[in-house]
Amino acid sequence: MSASAPSLAPRRPGPWALRTDRLDPLSAASARPVTVTFALAMVTLAGLDTIVKATQVTSVSWLIVTMVALVSAMALLIDRTRVDRPAWSRGSAVLFHLTLVAMMVASALSTAGANASVRDDWAPLVVGFALFCLTPYRSARELAVWTVVHTVVAGALGVAQAGSATTLLPAPLFAISGGVAVLIIGAAAVAYAKSMNTSILRWEQRAWARAVAVVGEARHGVARSVRQREISRVGRDALPVLARVAENDAVTTADRDEAAERAASIRCTLVEAAGRSWVRELADDLIERRPELAVAMTVADADDLARSATLEQRTLIRAIVGAAMDAPGTRAVHLAITASPRHSGPSVRIEVRGVEPPGVAREALRPLIGVARGLARHCAVVEVHDALVIEFAYGH
């Protein structure tokens, strides 16, 4: 067949359009502590700077608005980057940036007429660092666009405050000094996001090629194993009667009866094999690999929806369920796949029960929950009575 050669890796947008948390959710998850530190540091910086330059504040009302906007933006940043929360949506990202714009405007208004040095303002610096904090969660292209927007706003505010400056300089210089902090850190953020995505994409291509090679090497062994098990299992019963008939070139009543009986038996086996769902196969496989664990595993996927999920989606389910079985004290795992009423992909629910509190399993699964957060459209982790429940839905 003249079928075209398929690409090994999943189709991805380029490094400009990709979000790192989708490409490498663990990078985003591991960046979370840094993001929180930055967010708290920015609030602290703003507070200290305001105290030091208290004499420049001309409007307490606008100062309050500024602080409210700052805290709101940072709270949004911390909340939306939580490992167990869904990834940033476009809407919440726009809201975040608009809050930053409002914060810069309010900050300028709070010191209107008394701002001695635009270049020392904390607001553009906070916006710049906020852009950098977004690098794991938003695309390089989006960061570039918002860098330009924030730079223009900061520059315009710099020009607007030129009148109160202690140094007499041409107005365009105030635009530069007002917006340069955002421009410098924003440029760094864009380059960082693009570089990370480029490197990860390159690694991903190599990883796929290597994985395919490994599976290719194991392929013949798997084939022989299947032949040994499947053909032998069904053939054991049917081969004698077939061989006898072929040898005698004749059919007896006993042959007919035995053939009918064997045909019915084999048919049942085939029907059962054809009807096995992916989750059932997964459960059998995981239990077989962990004979030492006394974990009861139940599954539910009436329409075998998991079968039509992508390899990466099934990989994550397998990894989480396997890790749940390995978590300390786990006694039962329930996996259910259902059609998502709101999204195009399936919804996954994993329930883990054990002798330890659910927090133990949660801690053991934390890195993988981070991966789920990056890959799934919706991800929620809750502790219900003595069980840890992980729910996520595909369908990006």
Add this chain to the structure above:
Amino acid sequence: MPLGLPPHLASSTTTLALVRAGHAAAAASLVAAMAVVLTLQTTLPDLAVWPALIVLVPMIGLLVLLERTPSTFIAVGYLLVGGACIAWFTVIGSAQLEVTPRNDDFTVGLLKAAVILIVGVGPGIARCVLWTTAGLLVAETSSAVVIVALGGVWGPAPGPITLWVFLVLGLASLQLRRLQARTAIPALYRAARDEMLAETRRGFERRATALVHDTMLNDLALIAQHDEGPLRPGIGDAVRADLATLVGEEWLIDEASPSERSAHAEFERMLADATAGELTVVVAGDPGILNRVDGHARAEFLRAIGQALVNVRRHAGVTEAEVVLGAQHDEVSAMVVDAGRGFDPTPGVEGRLGVGLSIVARLEAIGGEAQLWSRVGSGTTVMLRLPLAAPPVSPDPFDIDDGPDARPQSAPEVTA
């Protein structure tokens, strides 16, 4: 597959990204410095600050070189030119603006930032810290020497030191993130490998199941319905051939090697096996069109046609069927038609095992599709289509061979 970066690459990749970020930020600083000079020269034409651009241009050039072909030599050159640039800007600013040189001058501060933001010439946290520190030392030393030489009072500027502290802390945080270990990575890799192997196994199991159905089950059904006595012509040979196939290993070979035999010969053999001398088949169209399909896909396509004919022989209650072969530029097709008793084609594994396993799943595995129309008393038509330039059915790597992997088994599309 978002398996993420492996632990041994995570740190170096992040460091490299930080280096690139530093270079981008340095470029922005230099552009801003250039904009300041141009603005001053334009708005205050009596001043002669344009000579500052003379050293700014090579600095930008070296930064571009450092980004494109990073090397220690270029990095050292960038630092030296950067130091000279800082000194030159300080001199020009002092002379033209007639002010006492200061260490916290805005434009000079931009240049200092550009020098400190060299960050490094490649991955490696410790090396990056060293290069950043070297940048700080060059920037401050150059500034201090010129300021003192011009009679000014030098003191440490908070801006460059804050930037240096920020960068070093950022690099240190990368080290901490590395120490945290990406504990999920090994689990994901194991899961991905196991899932791939499970898919491979599933593909072979489906192939084995289809084979058992087409051979052993059909033979047992034939024997169960056979009259007592000598075997009818052809049946004995068919059973012996099936036994040889089952115990052999040919069905394990899934590479799409071109068959030695022509499509005509394979088609004739398929007809002989499927009809077992009990069914007359009228063929319309040229079996030679199947030469356009490679070995394994052709074999599977023929097996699907054969199974449709077996179904006619066993269930339709007629002794005649028609196979219509067709080809377009992008697909080949086969239609198996009988005027038999027909059946209710409601999808269901239990009742339609042969259709599901041996026809639909088989076609799907090679990128084709099967449709079935039937009604009780009105015969049955099975349409099989196989695209010639089939796109990959899924992004799974298993598509690199023709194995029946990675496709969901769905019910046949049926129209009563």
